[in-house]
Amino acid sequence: MFSGSIVALVTPMTTAGEVDNDSLQRLVDYHVSSGTAAIAAMGTTGESPTEHRRTPGRGAAGGGVCPGAHSGDRRLRLQQYPPAIRLSQAMAEMGVTAGLSVTPYYNKPSQAGLLAHYTAITDASSLPQILYNVPGRTGCDLLPDTAGRLAELDPVIGIKEASGRLDRVSELKRCCGEDFLLFSGDDHLALDFVRLGGHGVISVTANAAAADMAELFRAALAGDWTQAEAINRRLLPLHQQLFCDTNPIPVKWACAELGLINTSMPRLPLIPLDVSGQEQVREALLKAELTGRG
Template sequence: MIFKGTATALITPFTSDGVDFESLDRILDDQLAGGVDAVVVLGTTGEPATMSAEEKKAVIEFSVKKLKGRLPVIVGTGANSTKAAVEMSVLAEKMGADALLLVTPYYNKATQRGLIEHFRAVADAVHTPIICYNVPGRTGVNMLPATFAELAEHENIAAIKEASGNMEQIEEAIRLSEGKAVVYSGDDGITIPVMAMGGMGVISVASNAAPRFTAEMTSAFLAGDLKKAAKMQLDMLPFVRALFSEVNPIPVKKAMQLRGLCNGLLRLPLTEMTAENAAKLEKLLPSFI
């Protein structure tokens, strides 16, 4: 298993003309201190769609070098093109990634058979474990539980990040893949419900700004303290709503700026958080850090 508990889908801090590695170093130290179980670089929250190939390579290299042997580094290598996804996955593997996170191809809107062939092509090209990433609200295609269960037969396909928001579908994915692969919540608002049904943790946006709180919540569940975990999940809901009051990662980058961990710069077409929403987030943030 790649991890149990909390993996942070990290932001990528930027300068006006590149990646802010000084801030990234601070952020990785904060994640280590917060006790998270893994980190994801170049996932949706990391804004890879607006990064150059060289910037992506540099982020992978920096993160792997800093965290090797201390924390698993999962690298987002998904692409709309199967060929591009294979190439990026092979590169990340060579650079030392502990696992690969691949979003379903977007815009092309593959059929379920197309999804199976896409992920198998990547899995055949690498030896590193793969986490499929289902987020139909962004991609326009929904990986069905039966599709994931079929993919889970491949030795290199280890998990799915399920961000459909559909609990019945997530439960079915857990049921059909049991003993073959694991399911991670892709939604901070339902982490504990997913774990209660057999999920192994969360790939979290919230744990950028609140690593200690999020890791403590999932650790409580894994230690058998469901009452504590459930209370923390409920307490967290207003914060989660604030973090998704605008398109991710706009709010979480603001939260990281408020914590002094980065300057909060975004790349177009993402724009700065509205003052009204930022004020709500700023009011909630201290309770979770």
């Protein structure tokens, strides 16, 4: 269903904090024309904790990009309000191809709790689900053995692994099978992740470097490691500097600097990138040869 460079799409906002629909459509068109394999909207990079109201991947399907969307929530049932389940059901109705379902955060469930959580979601919705493991954000680590048990559920088709551990690739392949989709959630490790058997990346960097990331992973998946490594070396400073502050603060600034969106405004409690961070990201854009292309 998916492989290659999938963008973890930023949510463009106005200075008033509302979604900038013109910038959003321009950004989607940019990814369609750049060869991005799919759009993952409203994830961490899309500021999902404060922006769950909008349609994911708006206009993308007509352009040949398969939209996915963040469908996770730590709450399953709270006073008859089931956000994780309702999000999955709503996204299926909107024509989203798959949901990106993050592990519940803050309440730190056990592996048995994670199994019960995802089973409840898949019992309630047939939307294909890509699990999302990001322990640094959630305080919860979805282990390969648990992912393997979840892979037996029909709607569960893959995982975005953002633990920062490359040894997880072989463990996940052993537990989940060869057909289970494996995506890196760490841009700086993604090429090695694919070299070990992964299928691609769900990428922050692709917001600012869509064509380069698409070409990088086309080359990698075709076994052209020389080309893939050359592109990755050029992008490596950008992979790193896009995390000089909390994601997505730096990447939104980079997108605005490149003219891809109108403003770099995030939504509170995030605030715009400071001058020092701007200098770091600007230098990384120069090293990546992204400035001056327009």
